[in-house]
Amino acid sequence: MKIALVSSKGGVGKSSLAIALAVEGVLRGHRILLVDGDRDQATCLTWAETAVAHQQPVPTVVGLGAGMHQPDQLPRLAADYDLTLVDTPGRLGDVQRAALITCDVALLPVSPSVTETWALAPTLAVLQDARAIKPALQAVLVLTRVNAATALARAARDNLAATTLPVLRSQLGARVAWMECHARGQSVPTYAKGPAAQELTAVYDELMEYARAEEAAPRRPQDAAGHPDRPPRRRGVRAG
Numbered sequence: 311m312k313i314a315l316v317s318s319k320g321g322v323g324k325s326s327l328a329i330a331l332a333v334e335g336v337l338r339g340h341r342i343l344l345v346d347g348d349r350d351q352a353t354c355l356t357w358a359e360t361a362v363a364h365q366q367p368v369p370t371v372v373g374l375g376a377g378m379h380q381p382d383q384l385p386r387l388a389a390d391y392d393l394t395l396v397d398t399p400g401r402l403g404d405v406q407r408a409a410l411i412t413c414d415v416a417l418l419p420v421s422p423s424v425t426e427t428w429a430l431a432p433t434l435a436v437l438q439d440a441r442a443i444k445p446a447l448q449a450v451l452v453l454t455r456v457n458a459a460t461a462l463a464r465a466a467r468d469n470l471a472a473t474t475l476p477v478l479r480s481q482l483g484a485r486v487a488w489m490e491c492h493a494r495g496q497s498v499p500t501y502a503k504g505p506a507a508q509e510l511t512a513v514y515d516e517l518m519e520y521a522r523a524e525e526a527a528p529r530r531p532q533d534a535a536g537h538p539d540r541p542p543r544r545r546g547v548r549a550g
């Protein structure tokens with residue numbers, strides 16, 4: 311399975327989640343490919359260098375750009391792995407489009423606030439464009455940076471209903487372990503023992519469940535992504 315982590319915003323936790331899922335997979339003995347599609351930040355590549363220097367578990371990590379959809383790039387590389395995770399830049403463009411048309415699932419991390427839900431609109435538009443090329447592309451939201459005890463967290467799932475996309479049952483809390491773990495090339499599965507690690511495990515399990523269900527009975531193409539009520543799609547953001 312190939313999963314692209316996408317959003318039209320930086321700082322939502324795409325790279326951290328891509329790395330954590332990759333490390334979780336390595337710890338489980340799965341063959342994992344982590345693709346860094348964010349040439350400017352190169353978070354995954356930099357993390358991998360740090361992890362190697364500190365002798366931490368690492369998946370195979372490669373940097374690929376807007377040509378990753380070409381048959382001799384990601385499709386060929388990914389064939390040797392059980393799970394491929396593609397980290398993309400926090401802006402819409404050729405790399406996100408290439409990742410989406412190459413992957414089976416788009417995973418959209420989103421934190422629980424109404425403005426974050428509104429900010430999904432351009433990403434949903436790009437998803438819709440990608441589905442015109444790849445109708446089988448699935449998309450799923452995952453709540454992250456959740457402060458579980460707040461009313462905001464309770465309202466988040468209702469707010470996200472407007473997108474019409476499924477939301478993973480498991481969610482990731484706002485936890486300091488996510489900010490601390492990378493310094494010595496670790497990630498949440500190797501750094502944290504408590505809730506942060508348990509939540510990540512649950513997200514990984516649910517994604518695998520999703521993949522198995524998909525293989526057993528491919529769903530019909532999801533309906534075109536709905537759009538949150540406001541704001542309307544921004545001019546100039548839509549992928550051409």
Ligand SMILES: Nc1ncnc2c1ncn2[C@@H]1O[C@H](COP(=O)(O)OP(=O)(O)O)[C@@H](O)[C@H]1O
Nearest residue numbers: 320321322323324325326455483484485488489
């Ligand atoms: N669940 C979380 N709780 C707290 N901080 C988080 C969480 N996920 C990510 N972060 C922090 O948020 C910041 C941005 O994360 P990053 O993965 O770089 O986002 P993106 O790749 O979407 O730009 C980092 O400092 C990271 O440590």
Ligand SMILES: [Mg+2]
Nearest residue numbers: 324325351353
């Ligand atoms: Mg990033």
